[in-house]
Amino acid sequence: MTDVLDTRRPTRLPAAFNRLAWSNLAAQSAEQIALAAAPIVAVLLLHADAGATGALQTAVTLPFLLFAIPAGLLADRMSRRTLMVVAEAVRALALTGILLLLVTGGLTLWWMALLGFASVCGTVAYSVAAPALVPALVGQSDLAAANSRIELARTIAFAGGPALGGALVGWIGGASAFGIAAALSLAAVLLLARIAEPIRYAPPKRHPWQELKDGAAFVACHPLLRPVFVTQLIFGTASFALMGVFIPYGVGHLQLSAVGIGLTLAMYGVGMIVGALLATRAMRRLPFGVVVALGPVSGFAASLLMVATIYLPVGALAGLSFFVMGAGPILWVISTTTLRQAVTPAHLLGRVSAINILSYGARPLGSAIAALVGGTFGAEPCLYVAAAGFALQALVILASPVVALRRQPDMMAQAAA
The missing domain is CATH 1.20.1250.20 (MFS general substrate transporter like domains)
Structure with missing residues (x-):
C-alpha cells in the first residue's frame, strides 16, 4: 500500500x-x-x-x-x-x-x-x-x-x-x-x-439500538471525526443565524431591491460551483488538513465581510461574503466526506453518514437565534453573533489533529485487507 x-x-x-x-x-x-x-x-x-x-x-x-x-x-x-x-x-x-x-x-x-x-x-x-x-x-x-x-x-x-x-x-x-x-x-x-x-461482508445483526450506539460512539470517540462533527454543527447554526436576518438587513440597511437581494444570494451558489470545480486540484496540491481547514476559515472570513457591511453598506461586499461562504465550505464538504469514507469501517459507513446528515438539525437552531436576536436587538447584533459562531467553529477545527494531516488517510477496508 x-x-x-x-x-x-x-x-x-x-x-x-x-x-x-x-x-x-x-x-x-x-x-x-x-x-x-x-x-x-x-x-x-x-x-x-x-x-x-x-x-x-x-x-x-x-x-x-x-x-x-x-x-x-x-x-x-x-x-x-x-x-x-x-x-x-x-x-x-x-x-x-x-x-x-x-x-x-x-x-x-x-x-x-x-x-x-x-x-x-x-x-x-x-x-x-x-x-x-x-x-x-x-x-x-x-x-x-x-x-x-x-x-x-x-x-x-x-x-x-x-x-x-x-x-x-x-x-x-x-x-x-x-x-x-x-x-x-x-x-x-x-x-x-x-x-x-x-x-x-455483512456483520451479524444485533439489536438496532446497540448498532445505533456503535455508530454514535465511533464518531464521538474518533479524534478526527468528532471535531469535524462539532465544527459542522456550529457552522450550520451560525450560517442560518446569518441567513435568517439577511433579507430584512439587505433591504433596510443595504438598500437593495428585490432583484439586488436575489443577485446577492445567488453569489452563494456561484461560489459553491467555483469551489467544487477547484476542489480536486486543491486536494492534489495542498496538504489534506489544510483543505479541510479552508472551509471553516473561509466561513469566518465571509462573516467578517458581512459585518463590514454595517460600516460600509455596499451590496457588492455582501455578495462577496456569500461567494466566499459558498466557495470555501464546499471544499469542507468534499474533504470531510472523503475523510469520513476513509477512516470509517465499511460496515459502519451508513450510520456514520447518517450522523453527518443529522447535523442539519442545527439549522432550526440558527433560525431561532436569528428570530430572537434579530427580533429583539436588530439585524446588526445578529451579524455579530453569527460571526462569533463562525469564529468558534474555525477554532474547533484549527485546534484539532485534522489540520495536521498531510495526506488523505488510507481507507479502512484496504487496511483491513
Missing part, C-alpha cells in the same frame, strides 16, 4: 460511479425543483398564509431529524444501491401524486404536506446511502475526485433548481414543475438500477 497518492495521473472514474453521479444530479435537481415549487403553489393556488407555509416547511424538514439515523442503520444492513432505488422511487411516486392531484384539482395543503414529507423521506435515505456507496465503486486514490463530482452535481442543482422551479410555476404552471421533478426522479431510479454494487 502506497503512502503517497499518485496525483499526476488523470482521473478516470468507473462507469458504475458515473451512473451514480448522473443519478445524483437527476435526484438533486428533482429535489430542488420540487422544494422551490411547493411553497409557490401553496401560496398562489392554495392561498396559504405565512403560518401555513411555515407548517409546510416544517413538514418537509422533519424527515432529516426523524429518519436520518434509521436510514443509516438500513444502509449498513442491506444493499445500499437497493436502498437508494427504493428511496428514489418513493420520491418519484410522491411527486407524481402531487402532479396528479394538481391536474385533477384535488390538491390541498394537507396532501401537499403529506406527499412532501414522503418525498423528503426518500431524499434522506438517498443522501445517507450515497456517500456510503461511493467507496465501493472507486479506489482510495479517486475518492476526492469522486466526491468533487458528486458535490458539483449537488451545487449545480442547488444553484439552478430553485430558479427553474419558480420559472416553471410562473410560466407554465405548478403541474409542469412537479412533472419535470417526477421525471428526473424516475431517471435517477433507472440509472441506479444499472449499478452493480460489489458484494460486501
Whole structure:
C-alpha cells in the first residue's frame, strides 16, 4: 500500500460511479425543483398564509431529524444501491401524486404536506446511502475526485433548481414543475438500477439500538471525526443565524431591491460551483488538513465581510461574503466526506453518514437565534453573533489533529485487507 497518492495521473472514474453521479444530479435537481415549487403553489393556488407555509416547511424538514439515523442503520444492513432505488422511487411516486392531484384539482395543503414529507423521506435515505456507496465503486486514490463530482452535481442543482422551479410555476404552471421533478426522479431510479454494487461482508445483526450506539460512539470517540462533527454543527447554526436576518438587513440597511437581494444570494451558489470545480486540484496540491481547514476559515472570513457591511453598506461586499461562504465550505464538504469514507469501517459507513446528515438539525437552531436576536436587538447584533459562531467553529477545527494531516488517510477496508 502506497503512502503517497499518485496525483499526476488523470482521473478516470468507473462507469458504475458515473451512473451514480448522473443519478445524483437527476435526484438533486428533482429535489430542488420540487422544494422551490411547493411553497409557490401553496401560496398562489392554495392561498396559504405565512403560518401555513411555515407548517409546510416544517413538514418537509422533519424527515432529516426523524429518519436520518434509521436510514443509516438500513444502509449498513442491506444493499445500499437497493436502498437508494427504493428511496428514489418513493420520491418519484410522491411527486407524481402531487402532479396528479394538481391536474385533477384535488390538491390541498394537507396532501401537499403529506406527499412532501414522503418525498423528503426518500431524499434522506438517498443522501445517507450515497456517500456510503461511493467507496465501493472507486479506489482510495479517486475518492476526492469522486466526491468533487458528486458535490458539483449537488451545487449545480442547488444553484439552478430553485430558479427553474419558480420559472416553471410562473410560466407554465405548478403541474409542469412537479412533472419535470417526477421525471428526473424516475431517471435517477433507472440509472441506479444499472449499478452493480460489489458484494460486501455483512456483520451479524444485533439489536438496532446497540448498532445505533456503535455508530454514535465511533464518531464521538474518533479524534478526527468528532471535531469535524462539532465544527459542522456550529457552522450550520451560525450560517442560518446569518441567513435568517439577511433579507430584512439587505433591504433596510443595504438598500437593495428585490432583484439586488436575489443577485446577492445567488453569489452563494456561484461560489459553491467555483469551489467544487477547484476542489480536486486543491486536494492534489495542498496538504489534506489544510483543505479541510479552508472551509471553516473561509466561513469566518465571509462573516467578517458581512459585518463590514454595517460600516460600509455596499451590496457588492455582501455578495462577496456569500461567494466566499459558498466557495470555501464546499471544499469542507468534499474533504470531510472523503475523510469520513476513509477512516470509517465499511460496515459502519451508513450510520456514520447518517450522523453527518443529522447535523442539519442545527439549522432550526440558527433560525431561532436569528428570530430572537434579530427580533429583539436588530439585524446588526445578529451579524455579530453569527460571526462569533463562525469564529468558534474555525477554532474547533484549527485546534484539532485534522489540520495536521498531510495526506488523505488510507481507507479502512484496504487496511483491513
